Amino acid sequence: MxxxxxxxxxxxxxxxxxxxxxxxxxxxxxxxxxxxxxxxxxxxxxxxxxxxxxxxxxxxxxxxxxxxxxxxxxxxxxxxxxxxxxxxxxxxxxxxxxxxxxxxxxxxxxxxxxxxxxxxxxRFKDPSQFKSKKIAYLLWLVGFFGTLGFQRFYLEKYGTGLGWFATGGAFGLGAAYDLFTLGKQVKEHNSIVEMKFHELRQSEKKQQISGRTDDFYP
CATH class of the missing domain: 1.20.120 (Four Helix Bundle (Hemerythrin (Met), subunit A))
Structure with missing residues (x-):
């Protein structure tokens, strides 16, 4: 389902x-x-x-x-x-x-x-919105261990992505931080996406629900 x-x-x-x-x-x-x-x-x-x-x-x-x-x-x-x-x-x-x-x-x-x-x-599948931990870590790796900020752009954190790119991953400290927290960052991003989807569906379903209870209740 x-x-x-x-x-x-x-x-x-x-x-x-x-x-x-x-x-x-x-x-x-x-x-x-x-x-x-x-x-x-x-x-x-x-x-x-x-x-x-x-x-x-x-x-x-x-x-x-x-x-x-x-x-x-x-x-x-x-x-x-x-x-x-x-x-x-x-x-x-x-x-x-x-x-x-x-x-x-x-x-x-x-x-x-x-x-x-x-x-x-x-979860609903939308490659343009949901992010993958594997891809995030791969971008961290190919972006010179996170210093180019590719992983930040992937997670739509464009401001810090530019900052990472310009400063070598906040002089390496930000890149190191991402190494240990990328999984959490991906999860937070996906939770926000799902919450927005949830709110949209909640608004739609409230308008449809009045005539649907017979499908569920004997």
Whole structure:
């Protein structure tokens, strides 16, 4: 799944679990005070939905990565499955809601990727924007060990690139610095590119999401 499709899926999931929370509130209103006090499941549903909605929002705001988000989905899945096994005599509507939420979680995990390696999304490929560590180090090497600043131009750091070129890699000190930090610089560049892409897609997907929840939620 490419990054664009993965983001679309997350937006759909956000809408789904917000609606599920509304459904939870409807169910709670119909429960007696005694049922509320005796039902650990209804508390678990509340906490799970609140956590998932909060973590989805955190991911879309760039505060947590997709691996952390999917770990949270797996965690809440385990909690709800455990509550279902224990709560044989729970209110049927509460059990039905928990099962529907579990189906939605399973669908999300299946579409987003279930293996640990597949949890890392395939980033969108754009050779003109994403940079390679291997190429950066190769340019450092062929540019007289970084003194010509080729690696800086490659990372679109044109100001320091010119500075490196004019001063022999900041008299060798900047070139030496790049030797140990190029990997980090490439990662930071790619993160900025992906964040810009993310913001663009977020704006587009918000306009498309209202009619798409049926594709995800049973």
């Amino acid at each position: 490419n990054r664009s499709d993965q983001l679309e899926l997350i937006y759909i999931a956000q809408n789904v679990f917000l609606k599920a929370y509304e459904k939870y509130e409807e169910v709670v209103q119909d429960l007696s005070d005694e049922e509320k006090e005796q039902s650990n499941m209804i508390t678990s549903i509340h906490d799970s939905l609140q956590n998932l909605n909060r973590k989805i929002k955190a991911h879309l705001n760039g505060k947590i990565d997709v691996n952390k988000l999917l770990d949270e989905f797996n965690f809440e899945k385990g909690i709800l499955e455990g509550e279902l096994d224990l709560a044989q005599n729970a209110n049927p509507r509460v059990k039905r809601l928990a099962k529907r939420i579990l189906v939605s979680i399973d669908e999300f995990l299946e579409k987003a990727g279930t293996g640990k390696k597949s949890l890392i999304p395939k």
